[in-house]
Amino acid sequence: MTLTEKLSELQVGAVSPGEPLKDHCTWRIGGPADALAEPSSKEEIARLLAFVREEEIPLLVIGRGSNLLFSDKGFRGVVLKLGRRFSALSVKGTRVRAQSGVWVPGLARIVAGAGLSGFEHAAGIPGALGGLIVMNGGSLRRSAGENVRYVDALSRGGEFKRFAPDECGFSYRRSVFQDGGARAGWIILGAELGFEPSDRRTVRKACLDALAERRGKFPLRLPNCGSVFTNDPKVYELAGPPGKIVEDAGLKGATVGGAMVSPLHANFIVNLGGASAADALGLISLVRRRVFDRLGVWLDTEVRYASEDGTVIPASEACPR
Numbered sequence: 238m239t240l241t242e243k244l245s246e247l248q249v250g251a252v253s254p255g256e257p258l259k260d261h262c263t264w265r266i267g268g269p270a271d272a273l274a275e276p277s278s279k280e281e282i283a284r285l286l287a288f289v290r291e292e293e294i295p296l297l298v299i300g301r302g303s304n305l306l307f308s309d310k311g312f313r314g315v316v317l318k319l320g321r322r323f324s325a326l327s328v329k330g331t332r333v334r335a336q337s338g339v340w341v342p343g344l345a346r347i348v349a350g351a352g353l354s355g356f357e358h359a360a361g362i363p364g365a366l367g368g369l370i371v372m373n374g375g376s377l378r379r380s381a382g383e384n385v386r387y388v389d390a391l392s393r394g395g396e397f398k399r400f401a402p403d404e405c406g407f408s409y410r411r412s413v414f415q416d417g418g419a420r421a422g423w424i425i426l427g428a429e430l431g432f433e434p435s436d437r438r439t440v441r442k443a444c445l446d447a448l449a450e451r452r453g454k455f456p457l458r459l460p461n462c463g464s465v466f467t468n469d470p471k472v473y474e475l476a477g478p479p480g481k482i483v484e485d486a487g488l489k490g491a492t493v494g495g496a497m498v499s500p501l502h503a504n505f506i507v508n509l510g511g512a513s514a515a516d517a518l519g520l521i522s523l524v525r526r527r528v529f530d531r532l533g534v535w536l537d538t539e540v541r542y543a544s545e546d547g548t549v550i551p552a553s554e555a556c557p558r
């Protein structure tokens with residue numbers, strides 16, 4: 238029996254063999270995975286975990302792939318995608334419970350529509366709630382960790398744990414959920430988020446203003462993964478935000494293969510069409526080297542690189558110095 242046949246027989250949701258990972262990330266880069274499964278229940282996820290554990294198959298968890306660079310060789314194992322099929326949510330008073338596949342911009346609309354404030358910062362982030370929590374993502378100097386009341390997760394061994402906020406290790410674009418790899422680490426099932434009661438129209442307007450500002454600033458037409466480099470406070474003090482640093486280094490419009498530093502915003506790398514992971518990593522390396530030569534600091538990346546064996550690390554750590 239093939240891997241896909243075994244997975245289909247197990248009933249772990251929608252299963253696709255040889256799935257091109259470029260179709261599951263906003264950068265549109267990445268080779269095929271052996272198989273991709275999209276469960277729609279906790280039971281299906283638990284069955285998949287037990288199967289890969291017994292068969293010793295690496296597992297890579299993804300949301301909407303808006304912060305991931307997949308290897309050109311793809312992934313030798315099973316990708317567990319928690320997206321549209323795992324996205325139930327409910328609103329009770331000022332609290333919202335949501336499964337990890339919930340689309341963040343849709344969640345921001347629902348929160349605003351319920352007359353709740355505190356999630357305006359996430360209105361334009363094109364990820365799933367699980368990915369947002371893993372990355373402690375946000376904007377306007379806010380982060381998702383501030384909204385979290387608890388996070389529900391499964392270990393690779395199938396053990397359930399409810400994480401209190403102080404157990405999540407939230408700091409700037411960091412959380413404990415980034416630790417692990419293809420054989421360890423937590424799988425976020427969902428979370429409860431807390432907000433403040435407010436006026437519906439005011440919150441909606443704040444969301445629309447945030448979206449309009451992003452549309453004016455960010456290159457949204459070509460495939461990209463959002464901000465590539467992190468905004469380290471020490472580096473900020475020295476030379477400003479990463480976009481300015483890359484621009485000052487004269488790198489707007491620089492290309493490696495099909496990857497280009499956006500001429501609109503230098504902290505974005507866009508795929509001009511047919512860019513490979515090697516192109517994107519090559520361009521990240523070039524930027525880092527040029528900035529190091531000018532300022533003596535190595536820029537770290539927010540975007541994470543998923544290698545063929547399922548190791549997920551900041552892309553900067555996958556670049557040769």
Ligand SMILES: Cc1cc2nc3c(=O)[nH]c(=O)nc-3n(C[C@H](O)[C@H](O)[C@H](O)COP(=O)(O)OP(=O)(O)OC[C@H]3O[C@@H](n4cnc5c(N)ncnc54)[C@H](O)[C@@H]3O)c2cc1C
Pocket residue numbers: 263297298299300301302303304305319337361362363364365366367368369370371372373374375376414415423424425426455457461462463464541549
């Ligand atoms: C145009 C654009 C604008 C962006 N703007 C912002 C912004 O303003 N602020 C910001 O913070 N980010 C921004 N991003 C980056 C990205 O959208 C966020 O990091 C987002 O939260 C990632 O969510 P995702 O579902 O796409 O995660 P993925 O990219 O799929 O995964 C990210 C990481 O989380 C892990 N993961 C995903 N889901 C789970 C789960 N359920 N359980 C365990 N691990 C999981 C993955 O293995 C990976 O390590 C932007 C991206 C784009 C393309």
